[in-house]
Amino acid sequence: MAFSTLVFPFVFLPVSLILYFVLPKQLKNAALVVCSLVFFAWGTPEYLVLMVLDIAFHYFAGRELALQKARGRSGRFVLVSSVLVNLLLLGFFKYYGFLVDNLNALLGTALRARELPMPIGVSFFTFSLLSYLFDVYRDRAPAARNVLDFSLYVTFFPKLVSGPIVQYAEMEPQLRDHPVTREGFGSGARLFLIGLAKKVLLANTLGTTFYALSALPMTQLSTLSAWLGAVCYALMLYFDFSGYSDMAIGLASMFGFRFGKNFDYPYVSQSITEFWRRWHISLGAWFRDYVYIPCGGSRAGTVRTIANLLLVWLLTGIWHGANWTFLLWGVYYGVLLLLEKFVLRRALEHLPGLLRHVLTLLLVLIGWVFFFSSSPAAAFGWIGRMFGSGSALVDATAKYYLAGCWPLLLVGAIGSFPVVSHVGGNLLRRNKAWQAFSVVLFLALLLLCIALMMNDTYSTFLYFQF
Numbered sequence: 001m002a003f004s005t006l007v008f009p010f011v012f013l014p015v016s017l018i019l020y021f022v023l024p025k026q027l028k029n030a031a032l033v034v035c036s037l038v039f040f041a042w043g044t045p046e047y048l049v050l051m052v053l054d055i056a057f058h059y060f061a062g063r064e065l066a067l068q069k070a071r072g073r074s075g076r077f078v079l080v081s082s083v084l085v086n087l088l089l090l091g092f093f094k095y096y097g098f099l100v101d102n103l104n105a106l107l108g109t110a111l112r113a114r115e116l117p118m119p120i121g122v123s124f125f126t127f128s129l130l131s132y133l134f135d136v137y138r139d140r141a142p143a144a145r146n147v148l149d150f151s152l153y154v155t156f157f158p159k160l161v162s163g164p165i166v167q168y169a170e171m172e173p174q175l176r177d178h179p180v181t182r183e184g185f186g187s188g189a190r191l192f193l194i195g196l197a198k199k200v201l202l203a204n205t206l207g208t209t210f211y212a213l214s215a216l217p218m219t220q221l222s223t224l225s226a227w228l229g230a231v232c233y234a235l236m237l238y239f240d241f242s243g244y245s246d247m248a249i250g251l252a253s254m255f256g257f258r259f260g261k262n263f264d265y266p267y268v269s270q271s272i273t274e275f276w277r278r279w280h281i282s283l284g285a286w287f288r289d290y291v292y293i294p295c296g297g298s299r300a301g302t303v304r305t306i307a308n309l310l311l312v313w314l315l316t317g318i319w320h321g322a323n324w325t326f327l328l329w330g331v332y333y334g335v336l337l338l339l340e341k342f343v344l345r346r347a348l349e350h351l352p353g354l355l356r357h358v359l360t361l362l363l364v365l366i367g368w369v370f371f372f373s374s375s376p377a378a379a380f381g382w383i384g385r386m387f388g389s390g391s392a393l394v395d396a397t398a399k400y401y402l403a404g405c406w407p408l409l410l411v412g413a414i415g416s417f418p419v420v421s422h423v424g425g426n427l428l429r430r431n432k433a434w435q436a437f438s439v440v441l442f443l444a445l446l447l448l449c450i451a452l453m454m455n456d457t458y459s460t461f462l463y464f465q466f
Contacts, residue, residue: 001042003192003247004199006453012039013251016157020255021180029152029175032255036155040120047119055151057085058129059144065136066143079137083130090126093118098322121161123319127286128154132168134290140169149175158251162244164262164282167289171257178256188253193442193449195246200449202412203240206232209405214372216397218381224398226385230365232405233372235412238267241280267364267416270356271348272336275364283319287312302342309341310334320371325379329370336363 001008016035023031041048061082068075093116100113132153135141144150153171213221213229221229245262252259266278276284292312298305310331317330340348348356366383373379385391414420 001039003244003251004196004204004453006450009196017254029148032157033148033151033155036152036157036160039157040155040160043120044117046117050119051125051155054089054125054129055147055154058082058132058154059147059150062132062136062143062150065133069137069139075137079133082133086126086130086133090122093122095318095322124163124165125154125160127165127283128159128168130290131165131286135167135169135172141172144172146175156252156257158248158255158257159259162241162248163280164245164248164259165286166259166282167286170260174257180254180256184253184256184258188250190442191250191253192247193250193445195243195248195250196449197445198239198243198246198415200452202408202415203236203243204452205408206236206239206405206412209401210236213397213401218378218385220395220397221382221385222392222395222398223385223388224394224402226382226391227365228398228402228405230369230382230386231409234267234365234368235409235416237368237371238263238416239412265416265418267361268357268418269360270353271340271360272333272363273340275360276333276337283316287316291315306338306342309337313337323374324376325370325373328376328379329367332367332370 001012003009012035016032019031019035020028037048037051040051061078065075065078065082068078097113097115100111103109104111132144132150136143144153152175153166153168159166210229210232213225213232216225242263249259249262260281262281264278264281266275269275269278292308295308295311296304297308313330313334314327315330316333317326317328320326320329351359366386369382369386370376370379373382
C-alpha cells in the first residue's frame with residue numbers, strides 16, 4: 001500500500017488513528033502492530049508469515065544476546081549467526097536471480113531462477129533488524145523484553161517499506177511511551193501533506209517526461225534530451241524519496257514518535273561529501289555506525305581509511321539493487337569521495353562557492369545516470385550523449401519536452417532549495433493571518449493532490465524496489 005493512493009489517506013490512516021486514540025494506553029502499541037502488519041500484507045500477503053517468523057527469531061536472538069552478555073560472554077556467535085540469517089534472506093530475495101544470471105553468463109550454463117515477488121521494503125526492515133542486533137551487542141540499548149514493543153519497532157508502517165532507517169537505540173526509548181501532542185499531530189499532518197504534494201504534484205509529473213525520454217532508442221537521444229532526462233530524474237527522485245520521508249516522519253509524529261530528518265536539501269551542496277551528509281541521512285548514518293566506524297573509520301591510517309570508504313560505498317551500491325549499474329554507482333561515489341578527501345581537497349577549497357556547487361551538481365547528475373540505467377553499456381551511452389558523443393545537440397523531441405516541462409523544472413529547482421521552507425516557516429511563526437491562510441493553502445493542496453490521485457494511474461514510490 002502506497003501513501004499516495006486514495007485508500008491510504010481515506011481508509012487505512014483514519015481507521016488506524018481511530019483505533020489508536022480510542023483504545024486504552026496498554027493496547028495502543030498492539031493496535032499499531034496489527035495495522036502495520038495489514039499495511040505490509042496489503043501488497044505481498046504471502047510474506048506475512050515470514051515477517052512474523054522474522055520478528056520472533058530476532059526477538060529471541062536479542063534475548064539470547066542479553067543472556068550471554070549477562071553471563072560474561074561476548075555473545076559473538078549469536079550475533080554472527082543472526083547476521084548471517086539476515087544476509088541469506090536478503091540475498092535470496094534480492095540477489096538470487098542476479099547471481100544465477102551472472103553464473104550462466106560466466107559458465108555458459110542454463111540455470112533457471114524462479115521469479116519470486118520481493119517482500120516490499122525488505123532492505124529497509126532487514127537493516128532495522130540488524131540495527132537491533134548490533135545495538136544490543138554493543139550495549140547501546142537493552143534487549144527488548146516486550147514482544148509487542150519490539151514488533152512495533154520492526155513493523156511500524158510509516159517507516160516499514162522505505163525508511164527512514166531508524167536505529168533501535170534511537171527508537172527504543174519511545175516505544176514504551178510516545179504521547180501525542182496537539183503540536184506534534186498538527187506539524188505531522190502538515191509534513192504529511194507536504195510530502196504528498198512532492199510525490200503527486202512534482203515527482204509523478206516530472207516522471208512523465210523522464211520515462212518518455214528514457215524510452216527513446218539511444219540513437220534518437222540528443223544532447224539536450226540526455227541532459228533534460230538526467231535533470232528530470234534527479235528532481236523526480238529527490239521529490240519522490242524526500243516526499244516519502246516527509247510523509248513517514250509526519251505520520252510518525254501523528255502517533256507520538258519523533259524521527260530525525262532524512263533529507264536536508266542535498267542539491268544545495270558544494271561538495272560530494274556534503275551531498276551525502278544531506279541525502280538519505282538515515283542510510284548514511286547506518287553505514288557509518290555499523291560498518292565504517294567498527295572497521296576503524298579514519299583512525300587507522302590512510303590505507304585503512306581508503307579501504308573502509310570503498311567498502312562502505314561498495315555495500316551502499318549493492319544495497320540499492322541487484323544490477324552492475326548499482327555497483328558502478330557505489331564505486332563512482334567511493335572514488336569521488338576519496339579524490340575530495342585525499343587528492344583535490346586544497347584545490348577545491350580555493351574554488352568559488354558557486355563553482356563548487358555547479359561541479360557537485362554535474363557529478364551528481366552523472367551519478368544518477370548509473371542509478372537509473374538498466375546496464376553499464378546503457379549508462380555510458382547516455383553519459384556519452386550528454387557530452388555530445390554521436391548525437392545532435394538539439395532536436396525537435398528535446399524542444400517539445402523542454403517546452404512542456406520547463407515550468408515544472410523551475411518549480412522543482414526552487415523547491416529543492418530551502419528558501420520556500422524558511423520563508424513559510426517564519427511567516428507561520430510570526431503572522432497570525434498567515435497561519436489562517438496556511439490552513440486554506442494546505443486544504444487546496446490536499447484537494448489538488450486528490451484530483452491528480454484520482455486521475456493518475458498507479459505510481460508507486462521509486463524506493464519501494466530497494
